[in-house]
Every structure is written in C-alpha cells, then in structure tokens.
Amino acid sequence: xxxxxxxxxxxxxxxxxxxxxxxxxxxxxxxxxxxxxxxxxxxxxxxxxxxxxxxxxxxxxxxxxxxxxxxxxxxxxxxxxxxxxxxxxxxxxxxxxxxxxxxxxxxxxxxxxxxxxxxxxxxxxxxxxxxxxxxxxxxxxxxxxxxxxxxxxxxxxxxxxxxxxxxxxxxxxxxxxxxxxxxxxxxxxxxxxxxxxxxxxxxxxxxxxxxxxxxxxxxxxxxxxxxxxxxxxxxxxxxxxxxxxxxxxxxxxxxxxxxxxxxxxxxxxxxxxxxxxxxxxxxxxxxxxxxxxxxxxxxxxxxxxxxxxxxxxxxxxxxxxxxxxxxxxxxxxxxxxxxxxxxxxxxxxxxxxxxxxxxxxxxxxxxx
Numbered sequence: 001x002x003x004x005x006x007x008x009x010x011x012x013x014x015x016x017x018x019x020x021x022x023x024x025x026x027x028x029x030x031x032x033x034x035x036x037x038x039x040x041x042x043x044x045x046x047x048x049x050x051x052x053x054x055x056x057x058x059x060x061x062x063x064x065x066x067x068x069x070x071x072x073x074x075x076x077x078x079x080x081x082x083x084x085x086x087x088x089x090x091x092x093x094x095x096x097x098x099x100x101x102x103x104x105x106x107x108x109x110x111x112x113x114x115x116x117x118x119x120x121x122x123x124x125x126x127x128x129x130x131x132x133x134x135x136x137x138x139x140x141x142x143x144x145x146x147x148x149x150x151x152x153x154x155x156x157x158x159x160x161x162x163x164x165x166x167x168x169x170x171x172x173x174x175x176x177x178x179x180x181x182x183x184x185x186x187x188x189x190x191x192x193x194x195x196x197x198x199x200x201x202x203x204x205x206x207x208x209x210x211x212x213x214x215x216x217x218x219x220x221x222x223x224x225x226x227x228x229x230x231x232x233x234x235x236x237x238x239x240x241x242x243x244x245x246x247x248x249x250x251x252x253x254x255x256x257x258x259x260x261x262x263x264x265x266x267x268x269x270x271x272x273x274x275x276x277x278x279x280x281x282x283x284x285x286x287x288x289x290x291x292x293x294x295x296x297x298x299x300x301x302x303x304x305x306x307x308x309x310x311x312x313x314x315x316x317x318x319x320x321x322x323x324x325x326x327x328x329x330x331x332x333x334x335x336x337x338x339x340x341x342x343x344x345x346x347x348x349x350x351x352x353x354x355x356x357x358x359x360x361x362x363x364x365x366x367x368x
Contacts, residue, residue, distance in 0.1 A: 033112040036086040036291060043080050043089065047071060049288040050093065050108060057296050058106075059220045059281055067100045086110045086291060102312050104279040105254070105297045108288075115287045133166055141167030142194065145187075146174045150353045151335045152342075154178030154239075157187035161194030161255045164201045171198075172236030175205045179236075182341070183243040183334040189273060189323050193254025196228055196282070203259065204230040205238050206268050214262045217282055219299040243337060245330040248273035248315065249323035254280075258301060260315045265305040270333070271317040273326035280309035322368060328361040 038046075051068045058064040074080065074096060083089045090110035097106055124132070142160035149155050156174055178184055196217065203214055211229040218225045246260050246269045257276045263269035281297030288294060301309040321329050335354045342350055 036110075036112060037084050038086050038089055039084070040081070042289075043083070046089070046108075046288055046292045047075065047080070047093070049292075050097075050294055053286050053288070053294065053296055054097075057220065057283075057286070057298050058101075059218075059283070059297050059300050060101075061220070063101050067097050070100045071096060086112075090292065103281055103297055104277060104312075105281050105283060105295060107295050109285075109293045109295070111291055111293065114290050115293055118287060132163075136162055136166050141170040142191075142198075143167075143170055143174055144190075146177050148178065148181060149185075149331065151331075151338055151350045152180075152182045153331060153334050153338075154181035154184040155187065156184065157190070159190050160192065161196075161198035161202070161259070164195060164197040167198060168201065168235055171201060171205070172234065175234075175236040175239060179239060181242075182338050183245065184239055185245045185247065185327065185330050185334065186269070187247045187327070188252045188256045188260055189247050189249040189326065191252060191256035191259075193256050193258075193279075196255060196258065199255050199259050199262070200228045200230060201234070203262055204234050205236065206240075206244060206263065207266075208238070208240060209233070212266065213304045214266075215258055216302040216304060217299050218302055221298060225302070243334060244269040245334060246271050247323075247326040247330060248276050248317055249326070250274050250277060250314075251323075252315075253277040254282075257310050257315050261303065261310050264315060264318070265303060270319065270330075271315065272319040272330045272333075273317050273321060274323050275316050275320075276310065276314040278310060278312050278314035280311035322364075325361060325364050325368075328357050328364065332357050332361065 051071060054064040054067055055061070058067075071093075080089065080092065083092060087110050090108045093108040094106070097108070098104065139160075139162070141158075142162045143156070143158040145155065145157040147155040154177075156178065196215070200214055203212075207230045209232050211232060214228045214230060216225050216227050244263065246263055248260055248271055252260065252273075253276065257279065260269075260271055260276060264271050280301040282299045282301070283295060283297035285293055285295050300311070303309060319329060319333075332354055335350055335357070338350055339347060339354075
C-alpha cells in the first residue's frame with residue numbers, strides 16, 4: 001500500500017485542452033515533491049486502473065488494446081516487481097505506454113498529495129468562477145509580451161491559449177497595439193498549448209470577416225466532431241494584408257502547434273524556427289487512485305486542408321533555424337521587405353537595424 005503522512009488537500013489534474021487542431025496536454029507544472037513507497041498490491045491496482053481507462057477512453061481503441069497487451073506482457077516478465085518508488089513507477093509506465101502509442105500527450109502522473117475522488121459533474125460556484133477569473137487575470141491570460149520593435153515590426157509572445165471569453169479583451173488590446181506595424185512576429189517558442197477556442201479567436205484577427213475553417217476535433221465519446229472556424233466579429237482591430245511570422249521550437253506543443261499548423265496550411269504566416277513537439281490529441285485528466293492519475297487523449301485533430309494532423313511529426317518550419325536564432329531571422333526578413341515600402345526618410349534607420357541584427361545573428365551562428 002502507499003505510505004504517506006501528507007495532509008489531504010485538493011490536487012488538480014491541470015488539463016489543458018489544447019487544440020482546435022491540437023491535442024490537449026496535461027500541463028502539470030508540478031514543483032518537486034516527495035516520493036512515496038509502493039508495494040505489489042498498489043502496482044497492480046494502478047496498472048489495472050490505467051488499462052481500464054485506456055480501453056474505455058483512449059481515442060484509438062485498437063491501440064489501447066495493444067498497450068494493454070504490452071503492459072500485461074511486462075507484468076508477466078516481472079518488469080515492475082522491483083520498483084518501489086512511486087515517481088519511478090509513473091515514469092516507467094508513461095514510457096512503456098508511449099513506446100506503443102507514440103502519443104506524447106499520454107502520460108501517468110504521480111502526486112504526493114491525495115487526489116480527491118470526483119463526484120458528479122456540477123456547475124462551478126460563483127466563488128470558484130471568480131477565483132478562476134482572478135487566476136487568469138494574474139497570468140494576463142497567457143500574454144507575456146506585446147512590443148513594437150525597431151523598424152515598425154510588431155511582436156507578440158504568449159505562453160498559453162487560455163479562456164477565450166475571459167481573455168478576449170486582452171487579445172483585443174494586444175492586437176490593437178500592433179495594428180499599425182508593417183509586419184507581425186508571433187512567438188510560440190515557449191507556448192505549450194491550451195484552449196482550442198482561444199486558438200480560433202487569435203487566428204480570427206489574421207483573417208477577414210468571412211469565416212475560415214481552421215480545424216476539427218474528433219472525439220471518441222459520442223463519435224462526434226467539433227468544428228473550429230474564425231469569428232465574424234472580434235473586439236479589436238484585425239491584422240490584414242500584412243506579413244505574419246510564427247516562431248517555433250521543439251517546446252512548441254499541442255494548441256500552439258495547432259495555431260502554427262492552421263496558419264501554415266492556410267498560407268497566412270511564414271513559420272521560422274524548429275520542428276514542433278508533435279502532440280495533436282486532446283483529452284483529459286483522470287484519477288486512478290489516491291496518488292496516481294493520468295492524462296488520456298480522447299480525441300484527435302483533423303485539418304480540413306490536410307485531412308490529418310501533426311501527431312508524432314510536429315509542424316515543420318518554412319525557414320528552419322535553431323530556436324534561439326528564429327527571432328533575429330524573422331526580424332531581418334520583415335525589415336528587408338519593409339525597405340521596399342518604407343518612407344525614404346526612415347530607410348537609413350531600417351538598413352542600420354538590419355545590419356545590427358545580421359551581425360548579432362552571425363555571432364550566434366559562430367557560437368553554435
């Protein structure tokens with residue numbers, strides 16, 4: 001059995017439903033936590049619970065069966081018998097399941113704090129809604145930077161796609177600020193995903209009022225498909241008929257990948273950086289027992305253009321460069337195009353900025 005003296009406080013499986021074409025990640029930025037000792041009955045209970053949940057919910061039932069077969073074979077070979085660390089057990093199970101599924105969203109989580117049992121679904125209380133609003137406001141709805149860079153280049157960096165209704169004013173303010181720039185750089189290098197409806201909202205600012213089909217999400221439960229389109233109306237100014245650059249890294253994941261994939265397939269942005277992480281299956285967090293939970297992908301993204309998604313492959317950039325050089329490369333590209341249209345009085349300043357950035361980029365390349 002699990003041995004713990006921890007007080008029982010609510011543990012949240014932070015489910016980030018990432019995609020409007022992306023997968024949903026369990027974004028548990030957990031602080032370092034004490035380990036627990038587990039025994040044979042606990043290992044058996046966790047394994048049985050995980051396999052049942054996969055067979056009940058995983059988006060591909062045939063792969064769920066293959067995962068069960070693989071884990072059962074490992075149990076028969078006593079692969080888990082010597083594991084007494086709860087942390088190690090969760091990591092081992094995650095790796096073994098991903099070896100079969102190749103699904104980067106699928107993972108087993110250990111919590112030193114007790115995970116409460118979930119009762120029937122209910123509407124959040126007014127107090128809970130207000131606390132959520134305060135939390136998202138404190139995080140500025142995921143937006144980290146909004147700038148006008150030298151040469152009249154707009155720059156946006158946000159780290160998550162959060163609630164589209166609560167964050168609508170922040171999106172509008174950000175897009176209004178950059179509206180007068182000649183081109184826009186959107187930095188997804190540190191973005192791990194989020195809400196598919198927020199992905200659609202941000203995309204809406206880059207297209208006209210005629211709705212554009214961005215992505216679909218198929219869900220195993222109910223055998224249903226949800227469609228995501230750009231919005232006819234937005235609160236701020238749209239960013240139209242100007243170049244957009246999206247920066248990516250290996251850390252760009254899930255909903256951030258969907259955002260990138262949408263704009264690339266619709267030829268609305270130039271992607272600069274690294275191939276993204278490769279997670280396109282949304283899902284949710286599930287309790288297995290008091291100290292173990294898991295994130296199970298229960299759906300998959302389907303692009304209306306490619307009829308597939310980026311699961312396992314990631315989104316490849318148009319301009320492939322190391323992530324730490326992507327911003328410089330995009331700025332240089334944008335400024336060189338600006339030279340063809342800028343007021344002659346400003347041209348010398350733009351050329352000077354290009355030369356500065358090129359020297360900095362050369363230094364980066366020499367170090368790498």
